Amino acid sequence: MKVLGVNALFHDPSAALVVDGFVVAAAEEERFSRRKHGKRPVPFAAWELPEQAMRWCLAHAGLRPSDLDAVAYAYDPALAEPIDALGLHDPSDDLRQAYADRAPAFLAAALPGLDPDDVRFVPHHVAHAASAGLALTDGHADVLVLDGRGEATSHLAGRYEGGVLHPLAGQRLPHSLGLLYEDLTEHLGFLRSSDEYKVMALASYGTPRHADALRERVHADGEGGFVTERVDWSAIAKQRAADEPWTRDHADLAASAQRVLEDTVIDLARWLHGQTGGDRLALAGGVALNCVANTRIFAETPYEHVLPQPAAGDAGTALGAALTVAAEHGPTRPVPGADLGRRFDDDEIEQALRAAHWPAERPDDLAGMVADTLAEGGIVAWFQGASEFGPRALGHRSLLADPRDPQNLDRLNAVKGRESFRPVAPMVLEDRAPDIFTRGPLPSPHMLFVHDVRPPWRERIPAVVHVDGTARVQTVDRTRTPRLAALLEAFEERTGVPVLVNTSLNTAGRPMVDSPRDALELFGSAPVSMLVMGPYVLTRPTPDTAAQRDR
Template sequence: MIVLGAKAGEHDACFALVKDGEPLFVYEQERFNRVKHGMSSDVSVLFEGLAEHGVAPGDIDLVATCGDHGLVPERLRQAREYLTGAALERATKNVEWRHPTFHRVLAAAGFGEDRVVDVRHHVSHVASVFYASPFDDAAVLSLDCSGEADTAMLAHCTRRDGISILETIGLPHSLGRFYEAVTHWLGWGFGEEGKTMALAAYGDPKRYAADLSGLLRVDNDGLFAFDAGLTDGTFSYSTQELVTRVFEERFGPRRKRDDGLEQHHKDVAAAGQYLCERVMLRLATTLKKRTGSNALLVAGGVALNSVGNGLIRREGIFPQIAVYPQVTDAGAALGAALYTYHQRERSGSHHYWEMKHPFLGREIDLDRVREAAAAAGLEGVRCDDPAAFAAERLAAGRIVGWIQGRSEIGPRALGNRSILGNPATPGIKTRINAEVKHRENWRPFAPSVLEEDLSTYFEASEPLPYMTVVAPLREEWREKLESISHVDGTARVGTVGDSFNPLFSRLIREFKQRTGMGMVLNTSFNDKGEPIVQTCEQALRLFASSGMDVLVIGDWVFEDKRGARVGDLDPLRINCRKLPDRPTLLVALQDADHAQRAMDVLGREQVVSTSAVCVVGERETPRFDGEVVRVDSQDGLFETAGNWPQVVVLVPWSADKFVFDPAVYHSETAETSRRLIEAGTHDLFWVDPSGQVVLARDVLYVHHAQPSGVPAAYARYWQPAEK
C-alpha cells in the first residue's frame, strides 16, 4: 500500500510518501522555495518527489491530509461559547472556508475525492511519533496552537488497539497560542519561540508568574484554559489580540525587533517558560496515572520546547521519553500517512517502522558541485577521507561546514547539513553567531556527542539523538564548554552512534583522537531567517559570504575563498527560475519596495527574455529600463495583459491567501487573473513579498466546482499513470 501524507499550503507545508508502512521521503516545502516555515499551495514539490522515487501519481492508493474538515461543526460550537454577533459571523466564514481547503488543494491536483482522506490534526501528530517508535505501548502528549477543534490531545497508544484518545482541550484555550503571544510581545515572529525559550534562562519567573497564571489557568492535572473574563463576545484569543489587549496592558508596549532586551523582557520570557513547563509536567504526570505506560512521546509545535522536555525527563515520570525531530505541523504529514496505512491496511501483515535516523529529505545534488563551485568562483579538491579532514580542521579551531547525503527532517541539523566547531575553542560561539549565523550572541549552540561519551559530559546515559531534550552538563565541564551550554547549565544534546549516522560518527571519533573530546559543536547549515540549505549552490554561497573557514560537501573540500563571487540566497531569485523564458508582463499592484525588488530580479537580471511593467492605479512607478504602462482599473489591466503570453502579478500578500482567504479568492485581482487564463494567457504567476512564486492557473479554481481530470500544471507528472 502506498499512502501520501500531505500538509499542503499554509505554514510548514510538507509531503511524506509511505510505502508498506515505511517512508520513502519527507519533503518540507521550505527547503525548496527557501521561505522559512514554507507555505505554498503549489504542490510541484510533491510531484518532483514522486518522480525521484519512481512512483507515478496513479500508483498512490490514498492521499491523507493532516486535518479533518468533518470537525468544522465542533469548531463552530466552540466559537459560539466565546464569540457573538459580527465576530462570530467572521469566524464562521473563516472556519467554513479554510478547513476544507487542505482537502480541496489535493483533489484539485488530480487525485480526486475518492482517494483523499482526512485525518484529525492532533491524531496526525500522535501518529507521527507513535508509529515511528519502537514501543508496543506508549503515552502520547500533543500540544500546539490549534488543529481543527483541538489545541492539545492526550492519548494512549498500543500496537494492539491503535490510538485511544483520552483527553482533548478545545479552542480558544491554547498553550501554543499563549507561548506564541509571549514571543510576539518580545518582538519576534512566527516560529521564533526558541528565542523565547533561550531568553527565559536569563530572567526571574517569579516576577510575572502570577500575572501570566491569571491569564492561562492550569488545574492539578495540567488541563488549562484562558481567563474567561477576557471574553466579551468580540475577543477571539488570537495572538495579535493577546499581545495588544493583554500583554501590552500588563507589561508595556511590544518590543521592536531591533530594540535592546531589558530585564523585564527576560522576566516575562521566564514567566512564560515557567508556565509552559508547569503545564507539560502536570500533563505528563496525568498521562502516567491514566496509562501506566513506561514510555512518553511528545508531539506538536510545543514539543520543540526542549527545556520542558528535559524537565519531564529529569523528573523521572516515565522511564523513557522520546521526542522525534519533526514534531511541528510539517511532521503531521508523515503522521497522517502512517495513521492511514495502519487504519486501512487489511493484509494482516502491518509493518511497524521504527525511526532510527532522520535522513528522509532530498539527497544533496553532488553531481552539480563542480558547476555550482564555478558559478561561485570557488575551486575545490577531492578528499580521500573527508571525516578525518574535517576533524583535523575542527581540532585546529576552524569553523567547518559539513554536507552529506540526504537531509535531516525537522529544524535541527543532525549531521548531514551542519556547521561544526570545536566546543572548547575560546570564542567559538561568538564567532559563529557573528560571522556565520548573524544572530544574537546570547543564544548558545548544541552539542553532538558520541553515545558512549554522553555520561562523561552530561547527567544522562540514554540515547537522545534528535536535539529535542535538554540534559544538564556535569559541573566540571560547564566553564570549558560554555559554547554549547545554556546559562542554566543545560544543553540541547544530540547523541550520535554508528547506526544513526556512520560518517558523522566517524568524524567525531576522529576529532576525539586529536583532542580527547568525543563531542563537536553542531548548528544548522543556514543563515539567520533561512531554511537549512538544500543544494550545493546554496551551501557554497553561504560558505563564500560568511566567516566559515572550511566546507566539505561529500568528498569535496573547499577552503580558498580568494576568487569567490558572493551572491545572496534571496528566495525570489531562486523561485523566479520557475518562470519560462518568454516575453513577460510584470504587474505591480501595491508595495513599491516589493515591486522594485521584483523588477530588479526579473528585468535587470534578465530572468526572462523581455519584459514590460504594468502599474495599476496610483502607484509609484518602479525604476525599469523597459516599457512601462499605467492603467487605472482591473479592466485596463485585462486589456493590457491580454496581449502577453506570460503575466507575473506582484501581489501584496502571501500568495497562499488566494486559496485560504475568501476575500482574496474573490478579489478583483483573482477574477481578472481567471479572465486572463480563460482568454488564453499561457502562464500566469503570482509573486508575493516573501519571494514565493506560484503558478496560479489551477489553484485559482480550487473552490470552484468539483475538479475533474489532471490540471495543466501537473499534467506531465501524470503521464506515466495514463499510459
C-alpha cells in the same frame, strides 16, 4: 499500500510518503521554495501547497500520482467550528475553512492523475499523535499533543495500542498553551509561529518572579485538560519592538511563562500516566520542541522513556497523517532517524561543483583535514547524506566549530545573523556523552532535551554551555553516521575534546540548506572557512585560484 501525507493549512507545509507501512520520504516545502516556513508575502500565505515536496516524495519512490492508494490531508474540515464559537479572533479562519473544503480539488490539480476521491481528511491532532506514537514506537505508547490549534482543540492525550489511537482527553479552544506562547513571542518582539524557541532561550537569562501570578491564569484542570485565560503581558513588561534590545524585565517574563508552561505540561503528563500506567510517552505538536519542558517531563514524571518527535511542529502532521491511514491497512514501522529528505550522491555533488566552477579536493583523510581546520579555529559547513525532516540540524546540514573557544558562539551567531543570547548545541558520540553531560536522557539523537554540563567540562567547552550551565545535546551513532563519527574522533585526537559545536546550516531568515546549490550559495556569501559536501572539500580560494576559477 501507498499513502502520501500532506500538511498545507497552517504553516510549515510538508509532504511524506509511506509505502507498505514504511516511511520512504518526508520533506518540508521550504527546503525547495527557500521561503521560511513555506509562507509567501501575499494573502493565503499560510496555505501554500507543498507541491515541490509532494512531487519529490513521489519521484524519490518512482511513483506517479495515479499509483497512490490515498492522500492523507492533515486537517478535517468537518471538525472545524466558527471562530466566534471557539472564542478566537483570526479573520483568516473563514478562508482557511473554504480552502480545506476544496483541498481534494487543489491536490488533484497539483498532482495530475490523482483521483480527488482518494483524498482522506485526518484530524490535525490525530496526525500529530501518529507522527510520534507510530513514527517513534512500535505502536504501543502514551501520546501527548500540545500546539497552537487544530480544528477546534489545542491538545490531545491518549494511548496507542497495537497501532490504534485511543483518545483520553482534549482541550477545546480558545484555551491553548501554544497560542499563549505565540502571543508572548510576539509581545517580546519576535515572530510568532516561528521564533518561540527564542523565548525559551531568553528565559534562561531571567528569573521566574511572575510565575505565581501567571499560574492563576494558566494551569492544568486536574481532568486531563488545562486553562489559559487571557494574559495582559504589557502589565508585566512593556512590549518590545523587534529592533529594540531586550531587558531584564523581558527575560523575567520569558522565564515566568516558560516555568508555568513546564509545570502545566508536567501535570498533564502525570494525569495521562495515571490513566494508563504506561512507561513510554511520545510527544508531538509545537510545544514538544520545548527542550526544557521535555527534560522536566523525563525527570519529574513516572515515564521511563520520553520520545519527542523531531518534526513536532505542523510539518510532522504530513508524516502522521500518512501513517494514520497506512495503519488502517496493516502494521507500520518506526522511522530509524530524522534523515528523510533529499540525498545527493557523489556524482551529483561533483556535477554541482563543476557547474559552479568551484575547485574542490577529495582528500584521503577527510576527517583529519576537517578536524585540523576546526582545531585551528575555522568554521565548517557540513553537508552529508539525506537532509533532516524538522527544524533541528543533526549532522546532515550543519555548521561546525570548536567548542573550546567561547568566541565561537558569537562568531556563529554573527554568521547566521542571530541574537547574541541564542545558544548553540554540542555534538558528541553516544559512548562519550555520559562522561560530559548529565540529568537529561542519553542517548539524545534529536537534540530535543537539555542536559547539565558536568562542572569539569564547563570551562573546556564554553562555546556550547548556556548561561544556566546546560546544553542541548545531540548524540551521534557511529553506525548511522560513520563519517561524522570519524570527524569527532579525529577532533578528539587533536584536542582531547570529543565535542563539536553544531548549529543549522543556514543564515538569518533562510531555511536550512538542502541541496548542493544551496550549500554553495551559503559558502559563497558567508564567512565560513570550509565547505564539506560528501567526500569533497572546498576551502576559501586564494586570489590566484579565484582568478583562475573566474576565467
